[in-house]
Amino acid sequence: MTITQPSEDSALPALAGRAPTLAHVARLAGVSPATASRVLSGSARVSRAARLQVEAAVERLGYVRRQTRAPDHETSGTIAVVLCDESARVVGDHFYASLLWGVRREHDGPAPLVVLLVGRADEWRATAHYLRGGNAAGVILVGARRDQLAALVQASAGAPVVLAGRPLDGVPLPYVDVDNRGGARAAVRHLLASGRRRIGTIAGPSDMGAGVDRLAGYRLAVREAGMGDTGLVGHGDFGRLSGEQVMSVLLERRPDLDAVLAASDQMAVGALRALRRAGRRVPDDVAVVGFDDAPVALQVRPRLTTVRQPAEDLGARLVRELRAHTGGKPVTGRGVVLKTKLIVRESA
Known part of the structure; x- marks a missing residue:
């Protein structure tokens, strides 16, 4: 199972234009609302079959679970950085290291910083499960492709999202890019x-x-x-x-x-x-x-x-922009573009 945009299906509950609820998820998955809630909360007291059914229902309905944790919860302030690339390239590419160092430099404090990779199918599942559980106060998406963006935002459970790189197709999300x-x-x-x-x-x-x-x-x-x-x-x-x-x-x-x-x-x-x-x-x-x-x-x-x-300044600015959109402030399509510079050496 991978994160996909919701698809039309005759078996889906009739929503009549309303946003899907936990009850709709439970009905489509064929489980009780309590079981669906445990899956979305990350509880271990759920069978693997039930977990897969609920996750599939969430994806098909486009269900977004709003965060209900108190501000003093131990994960308050957690930033999740989602890297949309293969792990081998992430490890071997200096761009990612520099960007993450900039994120860490700016996000200096006791709140956790979580880095998630979504190059393989199992990584997509783990990322979806983590984000839908409301574990992150904010999400930074790095390298999201055109067909990945909507699904990743949907999985973010209502948390503010800032993109590294300009989104295509005029998607109204805040971003930080380079020129x-x-x-x-x-x-x-x-x-x-x-x-x-x-x-x-x-x-x-x-x-x-x-x-x-x-x-x-x-x-x-x-x-x-x-x-x-x-x-x-x-x-x-x-x-x-x-x-x-x-x-x-x-x-x-x-x-x-x-x-x-x-x-x-x-x-x-x-x-x-x-x-x-x-x-x-x-x-x-x-x-x-x-x-x-x-x-x-x-x-x-x-x-x-x-x-x-x-790249390092890009990472730091992503954190500052994410902070600007937390605390219930509206998320708009504001974009920040950092300067680039030509460095002339021997090859040209």
């Missing part, structure tokens, strides 16, 4: 100023704000220069292997390519590997620019020109 569009635009302008004229990009995922905005910044700069991008755009997943694969595809499409902007440093490192295999010198034949300014940018040769994003 992805401006950073990518500055990178392409730098490449143009150095005489490059056939500039490709290894874009990020099209269902994430960072991927969409970095591609938009690239395309804006290319249009401003009166150039096209035919055959010069490929999509990766921010990981190193995808950068290597997409770089090879771009070289096949456009052998005349003389520069590439990768939407992450990890993809840029993969691109360097593909260029070496193809016998292309960097930056003589092809200039390479990354995005992040992760430690790997200084470890590779040539050292990587990249767009620096303030």
Whole structure:
């Protein structure tokens, strides 16, 4: 079972436009309201079968359990940071470490900080169960894809939610982002100023704000220069292997390519590997620019020109924004955008 948006089903209780209640959940799950309540409270005195039935009913109905704990409950003030990525990438990506350090720095005090991973199905179940139990006073969502966002917000049990990254489709939620569009635009302008004229990009995922905005910044700069991008755009997943694969595809499409902007440093490192295999010198034949300014940018040769994003400051600001929306204040679509900076090194 995974977190999914509620679906229409003839077996669902008739709600007549009303919000689903605990009684509706119990009825759909085929259990008593007391059993449904124990499941949602995290009680161990419930069979596994009953727990799965109740969790499935909650998801199908879109039931949100409002928090009823007193302000002095021992978990009061707990922040849950939900990382929507595979554990291997979370552990190996400097962005996550820096962001979490910023969250911890700002959330300094006795209240717990809980980090939840939702890369696998069992992690989705555990995250849904934790959030629906009303255990968090506030939730920070990091890396949520377009099709994950509604379900994760629904599971947050009415707690304030702040997003790391601009939500797609105009979802009215507060967020903190970096200037992805401006950073990518500055990178392409730098490449143009150095005489490059056939500039490709290894874009990020099209269902994430960072991927969409970095591609938009690239395309804006290319249009401003009166150039096209035919055959010069490929999509990766921010990981190193995808950068290597997409770089090879771009070289096949456009052998005349003389520069590439990768939407992450990890993809840029993969691109360097593909260029070496193809016998292309960097930056003589092809200039390479990354995005992040992760430690790997200084470890590779040539050292990587990249767009620096303030990941630690992003984490700290997420906590401040979350505080601003707690205490019963209305949650709006307010967005905060932090500046990026182009760091020029040897690769471009």
